Amino acid sequence: AQSVTQLDSQVPVFEEAPVELRCNYSSSVSVYLFWYVQYPNQGLQLLLKYLSGSTLVKGINGFEAEFNKSQTSFHLRKPSVHISDTAEYFCAANNYNQGGKLIFGQGTELSVKP
Amino acid sequence: EAQVTQNPRYLITVTGKKLTVTCSQNMNHEYMSWYRQDPGLGLRQIYYSMNVEVTDKGDVPEGYKVSRKEKRNFPLILESPSPNQTSLYFCASSLGWVTDTQYFGPGTRLTVL
Numbered sequence: 001a002q003s004v005t006q007l008d009s010q011v012p013v014f015e016e017a018p019v020e021l022r023c024n025y026s027s028s029v030s031v032y033l034f035w036y037v038q039y040p041n042q043g044l045q046l047l048l049k050y051l052s053g054s055t056l057v058k059g060i061n062g063f064e065a066e067f068n069k070s071q072t073s074f075h076l077r078k079p080s081v082h083i084s085d086t087a088e089y090f091c092a093a094n095n096y097n098q099g100g101k102l103i104f105g106q107g108t109e110l111s112v113k114p
Numbered sequence: 115e116a117q118v119t120q121n122p123r124y125l126i127t128v129t130g131k132k133l134t135v136t137c138s139q140n141m142n143h144e145y146m147s148w149y150r151q152d153p154g155l156g157l158r159q160i161y162y163s164m165n166v167e168v169t170d171k172g173d174v175p176e177g178y179k180v181s182r183k184e185k186r187n188f189p190l191i192l193e194s195p196s197p198n199q200t201s202l203y204f205c206a207s208s209l210g211w212v213t214d215t216q217y218f219g220p221g222t223r224l225t226v227l
Contacts, residue, residue: 006156009154032212032213034215036218041221042220042221043118043204043218043219044204044206044216044218045218046215046216049213049215051213090156090157094212094213096212101159101172102147104149104156104157104158105156106154106155106156107156
């Protein structure tokens with residue numbers, strides 16, 4: 001069965017520093033990967049997704065992620081974070097064998113400090 | 115405005131008292147889903163529906179029921195809530211079921227005493 005692992009539960013960083021949030025997945029078939037963000041007291045919204053093609057995916061708010069098939073990873077990066085990026089970030093995966101189930105990682109809490 | 119709405123946003127209830135959390139989307143999406151979010155566990159799917167009258171179990175369906183009588187609505191029913199169902203619940207919808215973006219409601223925080 002497919003699984004998604006987010007390697008860090010909490011990531012504290014200072015404003016304007018770069019950040020990387022790590023995500024690994026397991027899948028024996030073609031996989032589609034997503035990053036969602038949850039701001040405090042809100043629902044989730046899509047940051048970016050990888051379906052096929054270029055392995056570097058650009059999303060909203062200056063975030064990008066790289067699909068690495070050999071390392072089964074889909075890490076999220078931002079070169080310079082803002083206070084407003086403070087949120088919980090979820091990596092998720094899906095494939096046609098899962099019957100409609102989007103599998104989420106445990107989440108990473110990004111805390112940006114001034 | 116395209117959106118997914120959930121009601122109520124907050125609910126405190128007692129063990130055994132039946133409740134329904136409503137979910138509605140105005141985007142004509144085929145696929146709808148319910149998740150629960152618990153600290154350290156991420157989001158886990160409860161039930162999903164690929165179309166009207168078509169529903170199936172997710173990873174944690176025990177203690178929950180759903181129905182999809184109309185395309186826009188997908189209520190979540192707890193027939194006899196228990197304290198272990200205290201959680202944050204999200205409804206989501208998408209056009210398709212694998213590669214399409216899921217749009218989430220604002221969440222319903224449920225406490226069962």
